[in-house]
Amino acid sequence: MKLVKLLAVVLTVAAIGFSTVQAADKAKEAKSKKVLLAVFFDNPDYESSRKAFREELDKQAKSANVKIDFMLLDTQGSKGLFISQLKKMEPQVDLIFVAGTPNCLAVKEAGITKPVIFTAVADPVGAKLVNSLDVPKTNFTGCHCAVSIRRQLSALTFVIPQVKKIGLLYNP
Numbered sequence: 001m002k003l004v005k006l007l008a009v010v011l012t013v014a015a016i017g018f019s020t021v022q023a024a025d026k027a028k029e030a031k032s033k034k035v036l037l038a039v040f041f042d043n044p045d046y047e048s049s050r051k052a053f054r055e056e057l058d059k060q061a062k063s064a065n066v067k068i069d070f071m072l073l074d075t076q077g078s079k080g081l082f083i084s085q086l087k088k089m090e091p092q093v094d095l096i097f098v099a100g101t102p103n104c105l106a107v108k109e110a111g112i113t114k115p116v117i118f119t120a121v122a123d124p125v126g127a128k129l130v131n132s133l134d135v136p137k138t139n140f141t142g143c144h145c146a147v148s149i150r151r152q153l154s155a156l157t158f159v160i161p162q163v164k165k166i167g168l169l170y171n172p
Contacts, residue, residue, distance in 0.1 A: 032067040036093040039103055040075045040082035046099035049119045053097050083110040090114055104129055104140065118142035 035057065037050050054070060061068045073089060075082040087110055090096075096116045098104050104118045108129060121127065121144050130136035133144070157163060 031065060032069065033061075033095065034069045034071060034093045036071045036073055036086075036089055036096045038073045038082070038086060038096050038098050038107060039100075040077060040079050040106055041100060041102040042074065042076075043100070045120060046103070049099040050097065053117075053119070079106055082106055086110045086112060101127055108140070113139055116140045116142075120145050122146045 037054065039046060039050070057068055071089065071093065073082065073085055075085060083106055086096075086107065090110075090112055093114060096107060096112060096114055098107050098116060098118050099120045101121045101123075104116070104121055104124075105127060107116055116139055118124065118129065118140060119142050121129065121142065123146055124130045124136075124140065124142070124144050125132060129140040130138050153166075156166070
Protein backbone atom coordinates (compact mmCIF):
# COMPACT_ATOMS: atom_id res chain seq x y z
CA MET A 1 0.00 0.00 0.00
CA LYS A 2 2.85 2.37 0.89
CA LEU A 3 4.44 1.54 -2.45
CA VAL A 4 1.23 2.46 -4.33
CA LYS A 5 0.97 5.79 -2.44
CA LEU A 6 4.64 6.49 -3.07
CA LEU A 7 4.22 5.66 -6.75
CA ALA A 8 1.13 7.91 -6.93
CA VAL A 9 3.06 10.79 -5.34
CA VAL A 10 6.03 10.29 -7.70
CA LEU A 11 3.74 10.18 -10.74
CA THR A 12 1.85 13.28 -9.56
CA VAL A 13 5.09 15.20 -9.02
CA ALA A 14 6.37 14.05 -12.41
CA ALA A 15 3.12 15.10 -14.10
CA ILE A 16 3.21 18.51 -12.42
CA GLY A 17 6.84 18.92 -13.41
CA PHE A 18 6.08 17.91 -16.99
CA SER A 19 3.09 20.29 -17.12
CA THR A 20 5.25 23.08 -15.72
CA VAL A 21 7.90 22.46 -18.38
CA GLN A 22 5.22 22.45 -21.09
CA ALA A 23 3.68 25.65 -19.71
CA ALA A 24 7.11 27.29 -19.60
CA ASP A 25 7.74 26.24 -23.21
CA LYS A 26 4.37 27.71 -24.24
CA ALA A 27 5.15 30.92 -22.35
CA LYS A 28 8.46 31.15 -24.19
CA GLU A 29 6.65 30.63 -27.50
CA ALA A 30 4.12 33.31 -26.62
CA LYS A 31 6.94 35.72 -25.79
CA SER A 32 8.77 35.17 -29.06
CA LYS A 33 7.78 37.31 -32.06
CA LYS A 34 8.95 37.34 -35.67
CA VAL A 35 9.38 40.64 -37.47
CA LEU A 36 9.99 40.91 -41.19
CA LEU A 37 12.08 43.82 -42.45
CA ALA A 38 10.86 44.07 -46.04
CA VAL A 39 12.50 45.93 -48.93
CA PHE A 40 12.69 45.74 -52.70
CA PHE A 41 13.64 49.38 -53.37
CA ASP A 42 16.36 50.64 -51.03
CA ASN A 43 18.37 53.73 -50.23
CA PRO A 44 20.60 54.77 -47.31
CA ASP A 45 17.74 56.52 -45.49
CA TYR A 46 15.56 53.42 -45.63
CA GLU A 47 18.48 51.33 -44.39
CA SER A 48 19.01 53.75 -41.48
CA SER A 49 15.32 53.56 -40.65
CA ARG A 50 15.40 49.75 -40.53
CA LYS A 51 18.50 49.82 -38.33
CA ALA A 52 16.97 52.33 -35.90
CA PHE A 53 13.67 50.41 -35.79
CA ARG A 54 15.46 47.14 -35.11
CA GLU A 55 17.67 48.61 -32.37
CA GLU A 56 14.75 50.29 -30.58
CA LEU A 57 12.47 47.26 -30.87
CA ASP A 58 15.25 45.05 -29.52
CA LYS A 59 15.70 47.39 -26.56
CA GLN A 60 11.96 47.53 -25.82
CA ALA A 61 11.60 43.76 -26.23
CA LYS A 62 14.39 43.04 -23.76
CA SER A 63 12.77 45.23 -21.12
CA ALA A 64 9.47 43.38 -21.71
CA ASN A 65 11.19 39.96 -21.72
CA VAL A 66 10.14 39.28 -25.31
CA LYS A 67 12.41 37.66 -27.88
CA ILE A 68 12.32 39.19 -31.35
CA ASP A 69 13.46 37.17 -34.34
CA PHE A 70 14.15 39.47 -37.28
CA MET A 71 13.91 38.26 -40.84
CA LEU A 72 15.05 40.26 -43.87
CA LEU A 73 13.43 40.17 -47.29
CA ASP A 74 15.51 42.16 -49.78
CA THR A 75 14.89 41.42 -53.45
CA GLN A 76 17.24 44.21 -54.60
CA GLY A 77 14.88 45.94 -56.98
CA SER A 78 12.67 43.07 -58.12
CA LYS A 79 9.11 44.05 -57.24
CA GLY A 80 7.57 40.85 -58.63
CA LEU A 81 9.92 38.66 -56.60
CA PHE A 82 9.32 40.88 -53.56
CA ILE A 83 5.55 40.40 -53.76
CA SER A 84 5.73 36.63 -54.27
CA GLN A 85 8.26 36.14 -51.44
CA LEU A 86 6.27 38.42 -49.15
CA LYS A 87 3.15 36.32 -49.67
CA LYS A 88 5.11 33.16 -48.82
CA MET A 89 6.68 34.70 -45.70
CA GLU A 90 3.55 36.37 -44.29
CA PRO A 91 2.29 33.28 -42.39
CA GLN A 92 5.66 33.01 -40.61
CA VAL A 93 5.74 36.54 -39.17
CA ASP A 94 3.83 38.61 -36.63
CA LEU A 95 4.72 42.05 -37.97
CA ILE A 96 6.17 43.66 -41.09
CA PHE A 97 8.32 46.79 -41.10
CA VAL A 98 8.67 48.77 -44.32
CA ALA A 99 10.46 52.03 -45.15
CA GLY A 100 9.43 54.22 -48.06
CA THR A 101 6.36 54.66 -50.23
CA PRO A 102 7.43 52.28 -53.04
CA ASN A 103 7.97 49.43 -50.56
CA CYS A 104 4.68 50.14 -48.77
CA LEU A 105 2.75 50.17 -52.03
CA ALA A 106 4.27 46.80 -52.97
CA VAL A 107 3.24 45.37 -49.57
CA LYS A 108 -0.28 46.68 -50.14
CA GLU A 109 -0.32 45.23 -53.67
CA ALA A 110 0.65 41.84 -52.22
CA GLY A 111 -2.57 41.89 -50.16
CA ILE A 112 -0.78 41.45 -46.82
CA THR A 113 -3.13 41.28 -43.83
CA LYS A 114 -0.58 41.14 -40.99
CA PRO A 115 0.18 44.43 -39.18
CA VAL A 116 2.53 46.68 -41.15
CA ILE A 117 4.56 49.50 -39.62
CA PHE A 118 5.92 52.04 -42.06
CA THR A 119 8.25 55.02 -42.02
CA ALA A 120 9.48 57.54 -44.59
CA VAL A 121 6.14 57.76 -46.39
CA ALA A 122 5.31 61.31 -47.44
CA ASP A 123 1.56 60.90 -47.88
CA PRO A 124 0.10 57.65 -46.49
CA VAL A 125 -3.46 58.91 -47.00
CA GLY A 126 -2.80 59.91 -50.63
CA ALA A 127 -1.08 56.56 -51.22
CA LYS A 128 -4.21 54.88 -49.82
CA LEU A 129 -2.22 53.03 -47.15
CA VAL A 130 -4.43 54.48 -44.40
CA ASN A 131 -7.83 56.17 -44.36
CA SER A 132 -6.64 59.05 -42.18
CA LEU A 133 -3.63 60.00 -40.09
CA ASP A 134 -5.72 59.99 -36.91
CA VAL A 135 -7.50 56.66 -37.45
CA PRO A 136 -5.77 54.46 -40.06
CA LYS A 137 -8.51 51.77 -40.20
CA THR A 138 -6.15 49.46 -42.11
CA ASN A 139 -3.38 47.08 -41.13
CA PHE A 140 -0.86 49.86 -41.93
CA THR A 141 0.37 52.37 -39.38
CA GLY A 142 3.52 54.37 -38.91
CA CYS A 143 5.01 57.80 -39.29
CA HIS A 144 5.01 59.99 -42.35
CA CYS A 145 7.73 62.40 -43.37
CA ALA A 146 5.68 65.19 -44.93
CA VAL A 147 6.29 68.76 -43.81
CA SER A 148 3.77 71.34 -44.98
CA ILE A 149 4.90 74.08 -47.36
CA ARG A 150 3.85 76.68 -44.78
CA ARG A 151 6.20 75.17 -42.17
CA GLN A 152 9.03 74.84 -44.67
CA LEU A 153 8.72 78.50 -45.70
CA SER A 154 8.42 79.58 -42.09
CA ALA A 155 11.64 77.72 -41.24
CA LEU A 156 13.40 79.19 -44.26
CA THR A 157 12.44 82.78 -43.39
CA PHE A 158 13.41 82.17 -39.79
CA VAL A 159 16.88 80.97 -40.78
CA ILE A 160 17.34 83.48 -43.64
CA PRO A 161 15.07 86.47 -42.84
CA GLN A 162 16.30 88.50 -45.83
CA VAL A 163 15.16 85.90 -48.42
CA LYS A 164 13.15 87.52 -51.23
CA LYS A 165 13.01 84.88 -53.98
CA ILE A 166 12.83 81.11 -53.87
CA GLY A 167 13.44 78.82 -56.84
CA LEU A 168 11.78 75.45 -57.13
CA LEU A 169 13.11 72.66 -59.31
CA TYR A 170 10.59 69.98 -60.16
CA ASN A 171 10.89 66.78 -62.14
CA PRO A 172 7.56 65.00 -62.59
